[in-house]
Amino acid sequence: MGEEKLTLKDLAAKPDLLAPGHRMCAGCVSASVARMVMKATRGPTIVATATGCLEVATTILPYTAWRVPWIHNAFENVAATASGIESALKAMKRRGALKYEHVDIIAFGGDGGTYDIGFQALSGILERGHDLLYVLYDNEAYMNTGIQRSGGTPYCAWTTTSPAGKVIPGKPQWKKPIAHIVVEHRAAYVATASPAYPLDLIKKVRRGLEAEGPAFLHVIAPCTRGWRFPTNMGIKLARLAVQTCLFPLWEAWWEDGHPVYKLSGPSEAIARRPEMKKPVEEYLKPQGRFAHLFKPERKEELLRRIQEGIDREWSLLLKRAGFA
Amino acid sequence: MSIKISEMAGWREIPVAGVAYRPSTESKTGDWRSFRPIVNEEKCTGCALCHFFCPDGAISLVNEKAKVDYDFCKGCGICAEECPVKAIEMVPER
Ligand code: SF4
Ligand code: SF4
Secondary structure, three states: OOOOOOOHHHHHHHHOOOOOOOOOOOOHHHHHHHHHHOOOOOOOOEEEEEOHHHHHOOOOOOEEEEEEEEOOOOOOOHHHHHHHHHHHHHHHOOOOOOOOOOEEEEEEOOOHHHOOHHHHHHHHHHHHHOOEEEEEEOOEOOOOOEEEOOOOOOOOOEEOOOOEEOOOOOOOOOOOOOOHHHHHOOOOOOEEEOOOOOOHHHHHHHHHHHHOOOEEEEEEOHHHHHHOOOOOOOOHHHHHHHHHOOOOOOEEEEEEOOEEEEEOOOHHHHHHHHHHOOOOOHHOOOOHHHHHHOOOOOOOOHHHHHHHHHHHHHHHHHHHHHOO | OOOHHHHOOOOOOOOOOOOOEEEEEOOHHHHHHOOEEEEEOOOOOOOOOHOOOOOOOEEEEEOOOOEEEEOOOOOOOHHHHHHHHOOOEEEEEO
16 A cells, blocks of 8 residues: 555645534544545545434535535445446446546445445445445544434443343444455455544545545544533544554555455554553543433443453454464 | 427526525524633644544634634544644633
8 A cells, every 4th residue: 555645734724625614513523534545535525414413504505514425316226326327427427428537436425324324335336346445533432313222333332222120231233244244255455444543544544535446434433412521522532442452553455365464553562561551440431421321320241342342353353464 | 188398498497496506604603602622822733633523614724823713613622632732722712
């Protein structure tokens, strides 16, 4: 993978392609993510957005925050819509009807639109090999419709459809390993990113656009309303998710029939110095959706299971990335 | 009653679906704010981190200093929380 000479200073001077005045909540990190993704564009770009917070709140009719050609179709089919755009561009190019040498396509889906409702369409673009970038902004529940659990909601998280109480401890199931599932489709480029590390995120978007074939970027996007934390804490939590190895940063692609996994900066540092890894409690405690794990008394057994789940996934990733 | 497909409207005749045509910048989200970020220019190093973290694109760098656009800043406080040199302070709006 070639290194781009992208710097935060230069990128800061580049005008926003997602304009201010959108109606995402105060402190919404999904909005920060979308802004950063758009900073990474390299030329003419078309954006498609699945139904979700980002779609609804950036295009409250008749207003739009998008300064690029943009389309919303439905909840389940942003990948299919984006693949149609790619095919149309190819056909136009064949006929000499396209005035650009190349047009990039970015599809945005939330966790509901990606893990659950849009999964089939996503799998389809991976199998058909469309040349586009799919960005999953993962706020870990159906936030736009009122905090219902999704396939991306983590174990023990409270949501309105996985209420924590005597019967269940919040969501009883674990989060679906969506990015690894995408890797197994033989995608051209897959990466995870956190908005707490803007340059890493932006470089990965660029690599995803440069990759020939389907690229997938999984971004953690803390949600002040649904995770229940003060509006100023979103970036901090996006950082803690990485520091606790709950959401490690990595890239993957295929070479000679094998997946190549590469840990990114902050996660690679932890792989080399495991003592840097923070306990998951530091990440859970500031979030109201996990409050029942600490109040009225500490749920030691659940906390132990959560930590073990993270340790298990992390050691699996270390193996894949050639550590241990 | 039967309808012949050849007599139905083609895609060229169908009116376009919902088109969002007015810029979001016409709606000033600054009136959501109950706390106001104030940048201390002496302290600000121009690192640009707050510009990237701000969900609302309300911070730009002017002469290498962070400048808040109060028309759009919603007062979330992320910039103040994340500034590495604590150059931003949140003060209550009156
Ligand atoms: S994060 Fe702080 S130091 Fe960096 S540009 Fe913003 S105000 Fe200035
Ligand atoms: S308070 Fe929030 S919206 Fe206002 S400038 Fe700071 S980060 Fe942006």
